[in-house]
Amino acid sequence: MIYGVLGDIHSNLAALQAALSVLRSAGADQILSVGDVVGYGAAPRECIALLKDEGVHVVKGNHDAAVAGELDPRYFNQYARAAVEWTQRQLTAEELHWLAALPLRMHFEHCALAHGSYAHPEDFHYVHGPHDADASLNELELPVCFVGHTHVPVTLLRLAEDPLHTAFTHDSFVDLSETTRAVVNVGSVGQPRDEDPRAACALYDSSARLLRIVRTSYDIEREQARILKAGLPPVLAERLRLGV
Ligand code: ZN
Numbered sequence: 001m002i003y004g005v006l007g008d009i010h011s012n013l014a015a016l017q018a019a020l021s022v023l024r025s026a027g028a029d030q031i032l033s034v035g036d037v038v039g040y041g042a043a044p045r046e047c048i049a050l051l052k053d054e055g056v057h058v059v060k061g062n063h064d065a066a067v068a069g070e071l072d073p074r075y076f077n078q079y080a081r082a083a084v085e086w087t088q089r090q091l092t093a094e095e096l097h098w099l100a101a102l103p104l105r106m107h108f109e110h111c112a113l114a115h116g117s118y119a120h121p122e123d124f125h126y127v128h129g130p131h132d133a134d135a136s137l138n139e140l141e142l143p144v145c146f147v148g149h150t151h152v153p154v155t156l157l158r159l160a161e162d163p164l165h166t167a168f169t170h171d172s173f174v175d176l177s178e179t180t181r182a183v184v185n186v187g188s189v190g191q192p193r194d195e196d197p198r199a200a201c202a203l204y205d206s207s208a209r210l211l212r213i214v215r216t217s218y219d220i221e222r223e224q225a226r227i228l229k230a231g232l233p234p235v236l237a238e239r240l241r242l243g244v
Helices: 013-025 044-053 062-067 078-090 093-100 130-139 220-229 234-242
Strands: 002-006 030-033 105-107 111-114 144-147 154-159 162-169 173-175 179-185 199-205 210-216
Touching (some): 002 013, 013 044, 013 199, 013 210, 013 220, 030 111, 044 078, 044 093, 062 078, 062 093, 130 162, 130 179, 144 199, 220 234
Parallel strands (some): 002 030, 111 144, 144 179
Antiparallel strands (some): 105 111, 154 162, 154 179, 173 210, 199 210
8 A cells, every 4th residue: 555645734735736746646545644734824725625625534733723723822823823813714614614523643554643743642742853752652553653743754763673762764765664663754745844845745655664755846936925915924925935
């Protein structure tokens, strides 16, 4: 089975279209999303519609929860909060309900899905490095869990030969066949923060146990124009060009 995994779309339609096209042309059988469909960008309705059309399996991110009214946006920075409030005004009741109904975790035949930490997914803890990943790796019953939330791709893993030690890699190609467990942060489609402005997504071949993190260019100016036209904070447009 080839899994295509993408997340942290953040209402960026051009980036979502580009990432979906990469995953489809690579032969993905099933497409999964680690959440944060909305927030920051200016095409929330279009992104929700496209995910539904494409039959993507989606877990709930903290921005999705905030827009659905389940999480207090006072804890967000001023730009994220402005985007949450703007998004709430755009969505229909049915779209808000769709966000509210997203699960916090999903389990498939070969992998699991969560937005932040797999352990206590409702707390949306960030997984940056080995220490943050330990609780998830300990609790995980499947060999791989895909996550997002930090907008920076990284793979945290435990090798069969050294199962007590959590290692990490930023490589784009990772052979997971010699691991007992792995937590894979697939990076962000719609707002990368590793100074590479291209959309990030992942392909996982569960038979070969090979992981690939893919970057793809998209029409950044189109999404910047959409953000400015919507009256969202200009910094949200500027950061797309910088990848921060
Ligand atoms: Zn996010």
